[in-house]
Amino acid sequence: MNTASAPLLHPPRRALRGLAAVLALTLAAGCATVPGGSADPRDPWEGYNRSMTQFNEAVDRAVLRPVASAYKDIVPEPVRTGVGNFFGNLSDVWSLINNVLQGKPEGALYSFWRVVINTTIGLGGVLDPASEMRLTRHREDFGQTLGRWGVPPGPYFVLPLLGPSTLRDAAALPLDYHGNPLAQVNDIPWRNSLSALNIVDSRARLVGVDSVFQGAALDAYTFRRDTHLQRRLNEVHDGRPPQGADDDYPVYDNPDAAAPAALPLAPPDTPASAPASAPEHAPAATAAPAPSAVSGTEAAPAPGPVEPAAPDTAPPPAPARP
Numbered sequence: 001m002n003t004a005s006a007p008l009l010h011p012p013r014r015a016l017r018g019l020a021a022v023l024a025l026t027l028a029a030g031c032a033t034v035p036g037g038s039a040d041p042r043d044p045w046e047g048y049n050r051s052m053t054q055f056n057e058a059v060d061r062a063v064l065r066p067v068a069s070a071y072k073d074i075v076p077e078p079v080r081t082g083v084g085n086f087f088g089n090l091s092d093v094w095s096l097i098n099n100v101l102q103g104k105p106e107g108a109l110y111s112f113w114r115v116v117i118n119t120t121i122g123l124g125g126v127l128d129p130a131s132e133m134r135l136t137r138h139r140e141d142f143g144q145t146l147g148r149w150g151v152p153p154g155p156y157f158v159l160p161l162l163g164p165s166t167l168r169d170a171a172a173l174p175l176d177y178h179g180n181p182l183a184q185v186n187d188i189p190w191r192n193s194l195s196a197l198n199i200v201d202s203r204a205r206l207v208g209v210d211s212v213f214q215g216a217a218l219d220a221y222t223f224r225r226d227t228h229l230q231r232r233l234n235e236v237h238d239g240r241p242p243q244g245a246d247d248d249y250p251v252y253d254n255p256d257a258a259a260p261a262a263l264p265l266a267p268p269d270t271p272a273s274a275p276a277s278a279p280e281h282a283p284a285a286t287a288a289p290a291p292s293a294v295s296g297t298e299a300a301p302a303p304g305p306v307e308p309a310a311p312d313t314a315p316p317p318a319p320a321r322p
Contacts, residue, residue: 042229043156052158053221059161060203060210068203080201082126087182087198089118089125091139094179098140102148107138139235141176143169147236156225164228 043049072080092115099107114130114137121129131137146168147153154167162173177183182198185191233241 043225045155045157049156049158049225050221052160053224056158056161056163064199064203065207065210068200068207071200072204072207080204083197083201084205085118085122085128086125087201088128088137089115089122090181092118092137093181094176095138095140097179098142098145099138101145102140104138104140107140110135110138141169142172142179143176143232144236146172147232153229153232156229164224166229166232169232 040046075083092111096108096111096115099105099111114135117130117133117135118125118128121127143166151168153169157165157167157170159165159170159173165173182191182194185194
């Protein structure tokens with residue numbers, strides 16, 4: 001019994017040890033070089049995160065992107081829509097639990113009825129009649145639940161193969177995994193196949209987004225990090241983050257953040273300078289009403305303010321003759 005179980009136990013242990021060693025070496029190599037020289041308070045492990053981002057992008061270019069592109073080209077769109085609906089219905093179950101844990105009755109009711117309607121009328125979640133009934137999805141995970149309970153996000157952290165995250169969200173991943181009904185499938189080949197299909201389908205929906213990241217900013221890593229942290233902040237607070245919640249964690253660099261604050265001062269200065277210039281050129285302004293008098297009847301109110309020019313004409317010579 002022991003001899004039979006030994007070969008089954010040692011390979012996973014060796015694999016875990018090898019993975020831990022690789023991660024430790026990557027962390028050491030990454031922390032040794034931090035580009036830029038200016039540390040972001042949200043990203044104290046920037047060296048490691050950049051190295052892991054490069055590793056994830058290499059794996060994506062070599063494996064995930066070609067498979068996802070082929071899946072998108074071969075599988076018809078209605079089938080892909082049904083696959084996405086099926087896995088979305090499974091995620092609604094975990095969203096229901098997290099809505100309850102966060103004390104959101106509306107989100108919990110919406111998630112509950114979405115699961116009931118899509119599982120029954122929607123043929124196990126392949127169809128999505130709940131969305132046609134305007135039952136919007138309230139997606140929640142345990143990382144958002146921890147944030148709702150007041151747990152800070154912690155440092156920005158790039159996970160191997162999983163991508164951008166934070167220390168809080170990374171700690172919540174085991175519960176997110178086991179909370180998904182897909183993890184409760186006892187048949188290992190079926191569970192692995194469904195998990196692989198979920199990964200490929202999710203990646204197929206993001207084909208082309210990587211080019212947006214590359215073209216949106218000079219530093220794709222910084223842009224991806226900022227957008228991820230801002231998105232998670234909005235998700236935790238349902239799109240209404242408290243005022244000043246990100247003061248310590250600016251979305252962009254502080255020098256650039258100060259520039260937009262100075263922009264609103266420019267419009268008030270321009271109108272203020274216009275009236276100031278008008279008095280300086282007051283004599284030129286008096287010359288302007290003269291052509292307006294030629295225009296017609298509307299010139300009558302104009303001479304009223306410009307009466308000093310009137311005495312220079314005919315009235316003074318008349319009394320001077322006697």
